[in-house]
Amino acid sequence: MRLLIFCALITGSAGVLGGSTAPKFNKDIAPILYQNCAGCHRPGEVAPFSLLSYEDAAKRASLIATVTKARIMPPWKPELGYGDFKDARRLTDEQITLIQKWAASHAPEGDGPNPTPPTFTNGWQIGRPDKVVTMPAKFSVPADGPDQYRCFVIPMNLDKDVYISAVEFRPDDRRVVHHAIVFIDPRRQGRKLAEGSPDGSYSCFGGPGFAAGMLGGWAPGFTPAKPVEGYSTPLAKDTDLVVQIHYHPSGKPEQDQSSLGIFYGDAPTRGRTSVIISNRDIDIQPGDAHYLIKAALTTPSDAELLRITPHAHYLCKEMKIDAHLPDGSVKPLIWIKDWDFNWQNTYTYKNPIALPKGTRIEMEYTYDNSAANPRNPAHPPVHVTYGEQTTDEMGLAFLTFSLPTPAEALRFRQAMYLSKLALER
Ligand code: HEC
Known part of the structure; x- marks a missing residue:
């Protein structure tokens, strides 16, 4: 209802329906897509197609209108008003209305050149890690079939106890890595579960297969947390990390060997x-x-x-x-x-x-x-x-x-x- 009234107001103030007053890709739509969709909908990323160019977006205009109106895209689960979260992905009602009107007017491009798509860094997001640990071997993800949930044992090979101030998970093949969770394994229980596997991994779904603390996680569009003054997590010398990765086949055979950037810190004061x-x-x-x-x-x-x-x-x-x-x-x-x-x-x-x-x-x-x-x-x-x-x-x-x-x-x-x-x- 609110949406309807809002539409009426917009068209009312513009005076004319559709035509030259319809939202244009260049001016109105591209900024919304670049800000809210391009993080995943660009080449090499997890989403099945790119939304950077006018052609890519225009041919899917009505699908885009449907999934944004239903708030299926961008994917963001928490309800508004129940927790105010960092990096919330949520289109405003105004943005959703603009996309509706654009799609309904046959997705006009607008005059002039297309706006420049944003640039993304594929490197470490929160600075240069003190140590980088990588999955022991490449893991092959077939072209199709069911999703796979795999736990990889990542030995830290520490020569002393340390304090961790941050970890950043860096997916290698972003087309197939759907999410990752980093667990702390002080008793090296993951190694037993991975015994006999050539790549040091084992199948796991709801958790790593033992009671474990969590050190961090990653999902598409996720911004890793930077070290915060005063906080750190102690890690004993013989600790392993176990990374659970959810792989979603991309339609082509893929190989992944993701890494973790480790940031050391001082003993915590908070x-x-x-x-x-x-x-x-x-x-x-x-x-x-x-x-x-x-x-x-x-x-x-x-x-x-x-x-x-x-x-x-x-x-x-x-x-x-x-x-x-x-x-x-x-x-x-x-x-x-x-x-x-x-x-x-x-x-x-x-x-x-x-x-x-x-x-x-x-x-x-x-x-x-x-x-x-x-x-x-x-x-x-x-x-x-x-x-x-x-x-x-x-x-x-x-x-x-x-x-x-x-x-x-x-x-x-x-x-x-x-x-x-x-x-x-
Ligand atoms: C966090 C990553 C992410 C963001 C951000 C995102 N998408 Fe997606 N999108 C996906 C993935 C992954 C799929 C494939 C389906 C799935 O896994 O849910 C998808 C599927 C779609 C589809 C196809 C749906 C279907 O039923 O076939 C459309 C259309 C779409 N996205 C549009 C958008 C638009 C428009 C935005 C921004 C307003 C957006 N997405 C933001 C990851 C994302």
């Missing part, structure tokens, strides 16, 4: 810790279109929430996490109405969210195990329980908190962990 809110009690009957799980955590001291990484598999539909403050107010942390395993991400708040001691964080996830769910991997639907495999489900979120000192972060983490154990009996 505290940062990730805790997991989760419910493993998942038991979904086939046909159940509305299966709900809940979980809750109470903060043991004042803390600031820096970022949130929700996670589930294919059957999950909706995710909602709220903070209930001791004064009775509620702060929404994230709401994803249409979860898509393919577009998982770590969401960093623009401004850290202050949560006083005694804040109750509540999670509610809904799953659809009916045949009507197009993302259901089983036809017909089957009984699904908790687990890491494609055919299992999970329901959790990593919450990264900031505390005044490392010691307080440790206490915070331990208290959260103990209260969770008490809840789970």
Whole structure:
């Protein structure tokens, strides 16, 4: 309705419908595409076609109008108003209307030369790393077939304990790398899982196959976090990293050998810790279109929430996490109405969210195990329980908190962990 009124206003003020007042590629549309789409829709990137030239965009004008209006593109899952996140990819209603009108007027190009497409750097985004570690061998991704989830063991070969201030994942073959998560493996459990594999990798889906902390992640369009003064993550000498990569076939055989840039830092003076809110009690009957799980955590001291990484598999539909403050107010942390395993991400708040001691964080996830769910991997639907495999489900979120000192972060983490154990009996 709001959209309709807005259209009426625009056409009203312009005085004429369509014709010379229609939006033009050069003036109106290219800036939107360059700003919001070109990060993925350019040669060599993850999207199936480029949207840099007039010809490329014009021949897909009506498809572009459809997917932007439905907010399928650009892919961005969190609902507006439920967490204010850095680097949010979200077209304004005005931009969506412009694209609608452009497509409806047969995608005019406009006068003069096409605007210059943006330039992108394919090098390291946050500076020169202190150390670069690379997947031990090239991994072959066939032209088609199912997506693959692969864990690669990356030995750090450290000769002493270190502090990591940042990691940047750099995809090698961007046409097939759909997302990556970097796990810390202090007990070298990944090596056992990869035993016998020539390229040091093993198949993994919901996680690395063991309980592990997360060091970072990557997805198309993701901006890696720069080192922040005072924060770092300790890494013991014999630690390996395990990188989980989700490969999506591109239509041609591809090979990938991605790298990690490691940035060292000093011992932390501020505290940062990730805790997991989760419910493993998942038991979904086939046909159940509305299966709900809940979980809750109470903060043991004042803390600031820096970022949130929700996670589930294919059957999950909706995710909602709220903070209930001791004064009775509620702060929404994230709401994803249409979860898509393919577009998982770590969401960093623009401004850290202050949560006083005694804040109750509540999670509610809904799953659809009916045949009507197009993302259901089983036809017909089957009984699904908790687990890491494609055919299992999970329901959790990593919450990264900031505390005044490392010691307080440790206490915070331990208290959260103990209260969770008490809840789970
Ligand atoms: C973060 C990366 C990314 C961004 C940003 C992005 N796209 Fe896409 N787009 C993709 C990928 C990947 C696909 C292939 C389908 C999929 O995997 O979901 C796709 C598919 C499409 C399709 C084909 C849909 C279909 O049903 O065949 C259109 C049209 C499209 N994008 C338009 C856009 C437009 C317009 C924008 C900007 C407003 C945009 N995309 C931004 C990654 C992106």
